[in-house]
Amino acid sequence: MTSETVSEMDGWEVVIGLEVHAELATATKLFSGARNEFGGEPNTNIDPVSLGLPGSLPVLNEKAVELAIRVGLALNCSVQESEFARKNYFYPDMPKDFQISQFDQPINGEGWLELPDGRRIGIERAHLEEDTGKSTHVGGGGRIHEASYSLVDYNRAGVPLIEIVGKPDLRSGDDARAYVSELRSILVAIGASDGKMEEGSMRVDCNVSVRPVGEDELGTRCEVKNINSLRSLGRAVTYESRRQVDLITSGQKVDQQTRHWNEEDGRTHTLRSKEEAFDYRYFPEPDLVPVAPSAEWIDEIRAAMPLLPGERRHRLAEEAGIQPAAAALAVERGLDGLALASMDLGADPARVLVHVENNLADGQGALTADAFAALVSMETGGDLTATQAKTVLADLVDSGGDPAAVAATHGFETMDxxxxxxxxxxxxxxxxxxxxxxxxxxxxxxxxxxxxxxxxxxxxxxxxxxxxxxxxxxxxxxxxx
Amino acid sequence: MEPDADTSTPGRITRDDVAYVARLARLNLTDFELDGFTGQLADVLDHAADIEALDLDGVAPTSHPLPLSNVFRADVPTVGPAEEANHRLFCDEVIAAAPAAEESRFRVPPVLGEAP
Incomplete structure (x- = not known):
């Protein structure tokens, strides 16, 4: 049951498409050798390029391109020849008054991501761009509109970002959370990003619209910004979709807007309307040449990719004879390797998964696959009860050892x-x-x-x-x- | 396609277009300048429109005059331990050159609205 299935939403379908920005895990910035690191002293990871000083020129970071290709491959995108473009706007977080991004020729074209429940969510594109500096608004309680001035730190300016634009295939706040969570697992698994939403290295903008159930045409959408956690994402979707349904059912209409999520009052607020939308005057970046990754390079990158969370779910599900969705928790906890190894040693898959889900929430600790398999065999063979097995397992996680010996120290003898x-x-x-x-x-x-x-x-x-x-x-x- | 004297006219840049682009670029133009630039820009665009007379089917748009691609730098920080001291001087100098700064950050007038 999703959080949207409340009465006033009956008869309405929520349509969500997400734009996720993730900072790539490089050592340096996208177009210069200034360091890419979080939390440094303000304005220390800077150089003429990050500051947009006259005469400075961008040179593309090869590692960032490689990571972007990894993201594309992991999301089943077509990896293609691409170009950079200037997105022009005046805001102090971009000192050169444009952001270098990709526009009509992104490095990754269409693809898809599979949710743990097996549904495929379409990916429109995943392109490279540079991050902006960080503004802190001073005065007015930190609120943008009432600030008396702003302070800008350019440490983040020029940090490589991958922007992953999803198709409007999500239908609830729970869907949106599942998508972001899966995307984060993938980015972390392939080493592309640390995926930390709380540090802002992964940021989510959310396009929401509503339409009557059965309607094919999309409703007018609003883009919600400033979502800083998975929990906020769910709340923002719920609030925004209800707001839109309320507008329509009371005879008004939804205006296409950019809205700002406010964590404190749990609402979204107008930032700007369609009429105020920016005209970015994109044009090809004259200081950078196209990126045309060779088939050999792409193959090389593909060969070095680890198994993705979805592949690990399928692998475990096949071995254990369960649905991939049922293997999600084991993979999320990083215990699928342990589970598979103990199954290979003859442990009963069902018991293995019960323990992984109920008794190994904090990871495997000192538990080895050998000990785990032996323990599960003792349990299924009737030498230990389920309760006793749980106790022995906790000890094995804490300090390792042999399950039979640990059982003996607890006085767990089989009653005949x-x-x-x-x-x-x-x-x-x-x-x-x-x-x-x-x-x-x-x-x-x-x-x-x-x-x-x-x-x-x-x-x-x-x-x-x-x-x-x-x-x-x-x-x-x-x-x- | 036959060059036609009228083809460029319907799309010809207007004074309003120039005023709009000037506003986006935060340029304050006088009426006199607007008139002058409208004519000049129209001439430049007409010149570019000459290309439309050519048969360019099958020619990919060119964003760059050089036949180059994949120009990269290695992902290595410019500033190593040996350069750290000099780098700090650079950072201090940058902040000192700002019209206003606070806590090593650039102080700028309040900005209405959120970053795009």
């Missing part, structure tokens, strides 16, 4: 069946009514009562009994054998 039968006989004698209800009851009643008896046995044995075996004893006794 005759001993358990003794406990069960005693309980039947103590609770004759419950026993009667179990024997003659319908399926529901039997389940309830077996739960009661298993619980009592667990209590009496301090959790050392195997619930499955107790159930077998109950069934056998009830059948009168």
């Amino acid at each position: 069946t005759s001993e358990l039968e003794g406990f069960v006989d005693g309980l039947i004698a103590e609770h004759p009514d419950d026993w009667e209800a179990f024997v003659v009851g319908d399926e529901d009643e039997r389940r309830k009562k077996s739960g009661f008896f298993v619980g009592q046995v667990m209590k009496a044995t301090r959790g050392q009994a195997d619930g499955r075996v107790v159930n077998e004893i109950l069934e056998r006794l009830a059948a009168g054998t």
Whole structure:
């Protein structure tokens, strides 16, 4: 269930397309040798190019191109010959009064990204551009419109960015979050970016429109900026789509606008309307020559790519005989390698995944695939109960070791069946009514009562009994054998 | 295609176009200048329009006169440990040259609206 399925949104479809900017993990800037690093002292990672000083000329960073190609390959884009263009505007965060970007010939053309649930989300393009400097607005409580002046730091100016423009294929805030989360995992996996939204190295602009369910034509969209976390993304989509539906249902219409998400009041606010939209007067950047990556170079980059999160989900799902979506958590936790290795050693896939999802939230720690496989085998072989296995697993994660030895230190000895039968006989004698209800009851009643008896046995044995075996004893006794 | 005296006229740059572009470029032009530049720009564009007379099917648009591509630099910082001291002097000099600065940052007048 998505966060949009509330009554006032009934009958409306939300359409979302995202533009994600990610800073590329290079050592230097896109067009000069100034350092690309986060959090340095203001205006220390600067040089004549970052400052747009007269006479300075850009020279393209090869590593940035390589990372951009990696992004393109990971997003199934066509990697193509490209050019740079000047995007002209006057704002102090770009001292040369234009940003070098790519316009009609981006390095990566159309592609797609697969969400963990298997849906493919279209990618329009993924192009290279330079980041801007960082402005801090002083006075007016830091609000842009009331600031008395601004302070500019050019450390970020010229840092390489990849702008990934998605198609309007997303339908809810949850979709949008899943997309950004998957995109971030991919960027991190291929070493293209650190993907840190909180440090601004990954930024999301969100195009939202609404239309009646069944309508093919897109509604008028608004672009929402200033979204700084996955949580804000979901909230902003919910707020903005409701705002648009409210406008339409009250007989007004949606104006095409750029809007600003305000985290504090949970609303979006008008920044500018379509009439005020900037005319950037794009034209080819005369100081840079085209980039025409050879097929050999692209192949070389492709060959060096690691497995992507989607490929890892499919690999684990195939091995474990589950749907790729069910393998998502294991991959997200980086435990798919451990799971696969222990399955190869004969561990039961279902038990392995249960442990990965429920008991290994903080990673594998000191746990090896050998120990994990041995532990799961002890559990499935009936030497350990599920509860005991969980305890042993926690120790193995903390300090490693051999599961049998760890189980012994906890005094986890298997209770043999005759001993358990003794406990069960005693309980039947103590609770004759419950026993009667179990024997003659319908399926529901039997389940309830077996739960009661298993619980009592667990209590009496301090959790050392195997619930499955107790159930077998109950069934056998009830059948009168 | 036959060169035709009328082909450039419908698209001919107007005084309003020039005023618009001047405004985007933050140029303050007098009426006299606007008139002069409109004529001059129109002549320049007419000259470029001569190219339309050529058969250019199958010729890719050229953004650059040089037959070059893939000019790169290695991803290596210009400033190594040895240059660090000089680099700091450069940074200080840059800040000192600014009309106003605060906490090593350039102080600029309030900007209306968000960056594009």
